[in-house]
Amino acid sequence: MKTMKYIYKYAIALFLGIGVLATSCNLDVDPRQSIDANGALDTPDGLEAALNSVYARLRAESNYGRDMFALSDALADVGRTTNNSGRLIGENNNNPGAHFTAGFWQNSYFAINEANLILDQISSGVEGASAAQLSRWEGEAKFLRALYYFDLVKVYAYIPTAVYEPGVTDEGGVPMPLEGSITSDIAFTRNSPRASVNEIYTQVYSDLNDAINLLSSAGRSGPQYATEGAAHGLLSRVALYRGDYQNAVSAATAALGSSAGTVLGGMDYVSGWRAAEHPESMFEVRIQLAAEALGVNVSLQSSFTTLLNLDNKNAQGGWGDFIPGPRVLDFFGLSQVQIDEPGTDSNNWDVTRNDDVRGFLYTTGNTVRNAGRQIESIKFVSKAGFAFGDNIPVLRKSEMHLNRAEANYHLGNVGDALAELNAFKGLRGLEDVNLSGDELLEEILNERFKEFAFEGQRFFDLKRYGRDINKTYLSANNVLPFEDFKVLPAFPQREVDGNPNLNQNRGY
Numbered sequence: 001m002k003t004m005k006y007i008y009k010y011a012i013a014l015f016l017g018i019g020v021l022a023t024s025c026n027l028d029v030d031p032r033q034s035i036d037a038n039g040a041l042d043t044p045d046g047l048e049a050a051l052n053s054v055y056a057r058l059r060a061e062s063n064y065g066r067d068m069f070a071l072s073d074a075l076a077d078v079g080r081t082t083n084n085s086g087r088l089i090g091e092n093n094n095n096p097g098a099h100f101t102a103g104f105w106q107n108s109y110f111a112i113n114e115a116n117l118i119l120d121q122i123s124s125g126v127e128g129a130s131a132a133q134l135s136r137w138e139g140e141a142k143f144l145r146a147l148y149y150f151d152l153v154k155v156y157a158y159i160p161t162a163v164y165e166p167g168v169t170d171e172g173g174v175p176m177p178l179e180g181s182i183t184s185d186i187a188f189t190r191n192s193p194r195a196s197v198n199e200i201y202t203q204v205y206s207d208l209n210d211a212i213n214l215l216s217s218a219g220r221s222g223p224q225y226a227t228e229g230a231a232h233g234l235l236s237r238v239a240l241y242r243g244d245y246q247n248a249v250s251a252a253t254a255a256l257g258s259s260a261g262t263v264l265g266g267m268d269y270v271s272g273w274r275a276a277e278h279p280e281s282m283f284e285v286r287i288q289l290a291a292e293a294l295g296v297n298v299s300l301q302s303s304f305t306t307l308l309n310l311d312n313k314n315a316q317g318g319w320g321d322f323i324p325g326p327r328v329l330d331f332f333g334l335s336q337v338q339i340d341e342p343g344t345d346s347n348n349w350d351v352t353r354n355d356d357v358r359g360f361l362y363t364t365g366n367t368v369r370n371a372g373r374q375i376e377s378i379k380f381v382s383k384a385g386f387a388f389g390d391n392i393p394v395l396r397k398s399e400m401h402l403n404r405a406e407a408n409y410h411l412g413n414v415g416d417a418l419a420e421l422n423a424f425k426g427l428r429g430l431e432d433v434n435l436s437g438d439e440l441l442e443e444i445l446n447e448r449f450k451e452f453a454f455e456g457q458r459f460f461d462l463k464r465y466g467r468d469i470n471k472t473y474l475s476a477n478n479v480l481p482f483e484d485f486k487v488l489p490a491f492p493q494r495e496v497d498g499n500p501n502l503n504q505n506r507g508y
Contacts, residue, residue, distance in 0.1 A: 062103035069456035076459035099489035117180030139214030143226035146207035162466035193501040224286035229260025248407035261397035265427035299388035306365040332359030
């Protein structure tokens with residue numbers, strides 16, 4: 001046993017040293033959140049530090065620091081790029097190879113390997129740890145592993161609910177190692193074949209159900225941590241993607257009944273986006289220090305806005321690389337107007353909106369760089385009190401209402417689906433609708449589009465329904481068919497070259 005503990009001590013020190021080096025271009029893991037060469041997984045402090053590192057990797061540019069929100073929305077029909085910095089243009093045009101990158105793969109598998117090493121050590125024992133600590137560590141590690149695997153499989157593989165047309169072949173999911181590796185190889189998937197999509201979802205279910213049980217009495221409070229409520233919320237999303245609609249309803253109901261997050265309505269919902277910790281957050285990526293922020297080039301604030309903050313509209317802030325497209329502008333009746341009244345600044349601009357309160361999450365930006373003055377999303381505007389440092393809501397409680405409405409529709413519970421949809425519309429200042437059949441489904445999906453614009457869900461909603469991505473607002477005939485190989489990204493070529501059991505996605 002003593003020898004095994006020293007192996008794990010060596011493994012985690014080697015692993016974290018290489019991992020931080022390999023991903024330094026898109027992730028800063030603060031020293032407070034990683035293990036140095038003197039750390040060991042067989043101590044409570046060492047294991048806590050290792051777990052914090054798994055959380056910290058979510059901040060990477062390749063994951064929730066930017067790409068899970070901004071890049072995926074650029075791939076979809078949410079908006080358009082401004083060419084202010086030249087970022088996200090290829091993704092917005094769905095060019096070959098412009099997609100999730102090797103950094104996303106590597107950072108995610110680093111985190112999974114950390115979680116696997118933690119779970120391996122827990123099964124061996126941690127001297128001095130209480131039963132409550134062991135349960136919490138295991139529950140949090142399994143929640144995080146489930147999140148990373150779910151994100152990997154929804155990016156690199158097709159989604160179970162999509163109806164495949166001729167020319168689309170389900171080539172499987174992603175490699176799924178479930179034990180920690182002490183190798184210095186940065187992929188930790190060497191010789192692992194692609195698990196099937198169903199196998200990945202089954203493992204994610206298992207991890208989340210374990211997390212729900214383990215965290216029910218031993219969990220921490222706060223949306224920056226995995227909790228029982230957050231695990232129910234993530235399970236609802238996963239079940240919706242899997243087409244397991246009864247479980248999607250049950251998990252959403254449990255999540256809504258939990259203490260994680262608060263559903264907001266009216267202008268309280270708008271104000272929630274101005275708080276450092278979003279009141280609706282069931283789980284969010286926490287950025288506590290300016291050193292943890294990704295900065296002016298790739299942070300979400302900089303990607304979406306030219307404003308530094310709402311109190312000083314003349315401050316020269318971000319690049320504003322990605323702004324709303326015509327559908328988003330139409331959803332909220334958004335248009336720019338110049339205020340030209342006696343005694344006012346002729347450069348003072350405002351935005352008109354309709355009755356949907358979500359329109360207040362968009363305003364006019366600064367006249368800077370290439371794009372001129374544009375309407376921008378202001379969901380991320382230095383809410384943490386320092387530039388480019390916004391906590392990132394991965395799961396918001398309002399999503400549970402939309403998950404439940406959509407799942408009930410597919411279960412044939414049309415009355416329940418319509419009632420849920422109308423209750424949600426009321427929260428956003430909209431009148432009831434009376435719809436059925438395909439029109440009801442489309443209205444639910446439109447509400448998802450409105451609600452999660454600039455939060456990275458639209459691309460995956462289109463993907464799980466097997467729908468084309470229509471971008472004729474960018475150029476004539478700009479439609480990416482679902483059957484096109486560019487819907488999926490390529491696996492990193494290094495992984496394919498080094499793993500004879502890993503077949504590349506088609507077209508690459």
